[in-house]
Amino acid sequence: MKRRSLILLTLAAALCGNASAQQTLRMSTTTSTDNSGLLAYLLPIYEAKTGTKVQVISVGTGKALELAKNGDVDVTLVHARAAEDKFVAEGWGIDRRDVMYNDFIVVGPESDPDGIKGSKDVIAAFRKMAAGPAKFISRGDNSGTDIMEKQYWKQAGAQPTGARYVSAGLGMGEVLTMAAELQGYTLTDRATYGVYQAKTGLAIAVQGDPKMFNPYGIIAVNPAKHPGINYKGAKQLIEWITSREGQAKIAAFKPSGQQLFYPSAK
Incomplete structure (x- = not known):
């Protein structure tokens, strides 16, 4: 009986040890990395390699940075460079690294009413x-895409008025x-459009302007601001996703044969 009890205690201790050995990492990120399927492809590879469980909160870039600022996550992967630089300059984030890029495009109905x-x-x-007759559907959520759209309207010196401008507050x-339901236009990252193109029937209307470049960066939350965060895990993810292996995995992500993200780590 004593021998059996000893074996049970040993097994219990081993199970507890395995549970504690698996660390959890909380990451806030944009809807584009989630909606495109990139994270569903990328993170299981990282989790299997490191034994880390990554918990993802997918929101607009503004909200993703706010979660990081509040210490509600350990690391953030976003795409609004000016906001990222401000976040780091104010001391909320450290170890920012370039990860990848794609581009923004304007999509709309095949009939192209504007x-x-x-x-x-x-x-x-x-x-x-x-000035045109069609509706424009805005993210309206302070995401990286929404921030870029607002900059375009400012540079254009005009914006749709009344019911022609729909601020959705959605991903x-x-x-x-x-946009497909309302037969309107919207600004989107190319990756998410690639996944939704067949479902919506929207066509690319505008692409190729250098102003539509869309870079992504990853930033660890500063442990000096939030001592309880998992900085070690954040640093480990940053090192992997910007490593030769991580960058190759990003380049290899080609749903339907189309490359949606291009590695850019230096």
Whole structure:
């Protein structure tokens, strides 16, 4: 009986040890990395390699940085460079690294009611959309895409008014679906559009302007601001996703044969 009890105690201790050995990492990120399927592809590889469980909170970039600022996550992966630099400069984040990039595009109905299809000048296209008959569906959620859209309207010096401008307050996938339902235009990252293209039937109207470059960065929450965060785990993820292996995995992510993100770690 004593021998059996000893074996049970040993097994229990081993199970507890395994449970404590698996660390948890909390990450806030944009809806584009989630909606595109990138994280569903990438994170299981990292988790199997490190024994870390990554908990993902997918929101707009503004909210993702706010969660990091409050210490509610350990690391953040976002795409709004000016906001990222401000976050780091104010001391909330450290170890920022470039991860990858793609681009923004304007998509809309095949019929192209605002006459912008084929344009490579995003500001000129936004001026036409401000005056045209179709609706424009905005993220309206302080995401990286929403921040970029607001900059385009400012540079265009005009914006749709009244019912023609719909501020959805939703993620990219939902906004693409809404644009299809309302036969309107929207600004989207190319990755999420790639996943939703067949579902929505929306066509690319504007692409190729250098102003539509869309870089992503990863930042660890500063442990000096929030001593309880998992900085070791955050640093480990940053090192892996910017390593040769992590970058190769990002480049290899090609749903339906189309590359959606391009590695950019230095």
